[in-house]
Amino acid sequence: MPPEIVSVENLSFGYGSSLSIENISFNVSEGDFLGIVGPNGAGKTTLFRCILGVLGNYAGSIRLFGQDIKSNKGLLKRVGYIPQKRTIEQEFPVTVQEAVSFGLIGLRNSSNTVLSAITDVGLDELKNKRIGNLSGGQLQRVLIAKALVSNPDLLILDEPTISIDKESEKKFYSILTELNEDRKKTIILSSHDLDAIKKLSNKIACVNKRLFFHGNVHEFFDNEKLMMSAYLEASMQTHMHSHFDAENGSDSKADPNVA
């Protein structure tokens, strides 16, 4: 059985008096590609921020590579993280090469490693270009290169395809597939793109403050009842109907009043 990379047990966290995530437990094994789905405000980013040690005062426990992250922050050096694009200041005066080299701070720095990470994501020709001059898709590839340059064992991606075009999205997903299948990287991806999650992941977690489902991705998508029961929130049901309509080729818009 492959070793556990992430182990979350009874995790709860709240801003102020209300809980953003409540009693969540799941595991991610080595080589897994876990897709996390849930509506906006479901607590996906909060969950990531807890796993990444940014939020510390949570209840429950989080283990990375078998160790509690509170007792060993050094574990985070084995994690590559790609945040939602909107958290990056695009006018910041850094070139692609400089931005990717941030991923090696605190580690042994080598310009060859940086250049090879840039090559991996197909941005050789843009390495001296300022990030403010890149398209959304190219910027996402810079962030992948930055996350990969330290050769992490775990990649965490928080809605990485927001506001990028379909072509870039396709390229982005093919890089993720290659990382998971060929390089055996463990990946956790949160996304609203259920089709992508279905194609890319082998495991899925459905979160809306609580964990509604965690298990095999085919078991989830092949069982409509299971899928629907996982989404108790009305906003999520709307989201699911849109997905079914798209899959069945229906022209009709999902009716938010239909349960």
Next chain:
Amino acid sequence: MVVTVRPIPMSLEILTYGFIQRALISGIIIAVICSIIGLFLVLKRHSLFGDAMSHVAFGGIAIGLYANVYPLWTAFIVSVLAGLGMTKLREVAKIPSDSAVAVLLSSGLAIGIVLISLSGGFNLDLFSFLFGSILLVSLQDLIMISAVSGLVLLTMSLIYKKLTYITFDEEQAAVGGLNVRNINYLFIVIASVTVIASIRLVGVLLISSLIVLPNITALAMGKGFKKTALISCGISIGSVIAGIIVSYFANIAPSGAVVLTETMIFLIALSGRSILNRNRQTKVVNL
């Protein structure tokens, strides 16, 4: 009003004067540290930090003059404490950065004014701190400026990469294992020290220009981080040298001449950029 202009000598005789040599050396040193620290302050959206710190330093200088202690020491202590206090205020009370700056700026100035009125009004010393007096820099001042700047540069060389990453994205830097909080506090101390060391050059009232102008000019050129920092240092050094020399021949205040030179370079860079952009757009249309 009569403006006296000194004759411009054909030789570099001006460079043989001790006071000009000291002014140029200290000016270049200050130009370098201000542009390096300033780049981070501008990118962190703390452009007015220098202004706030210098006004707090004014309060510190007034305390020194009132208590008969070397004013730059009291200014140093007060500024560092105020800088750390401002950072804490932003963290704990969630006060926006510009509001925290406004609180510091006005309270620092108020302390200064109250102490000055208690000690019988403005004197020559105080004017030199307000408007700068680089031509009066003594050998002792030069040694002090060099030592402090050396310390600033050494510390910055140690945290430069980490600070760049934190300025780029604090959360990702924290995830990458950097101690964001401690590095930010250390930077505030260094920035406060830089402001104090620079007061002799341009004075309390103009110090933020030395921090902001070369950097926004360099940023307008659209280069990467290292090149932007180098361009900013170049602009700053060039402005200080030009400002001091022009001020000598035109018999005007050197601090004003330095800042006006920087402003001119900024305006030229902006115009150059808009002409370039217009040309590029025209080419695209012609295609």
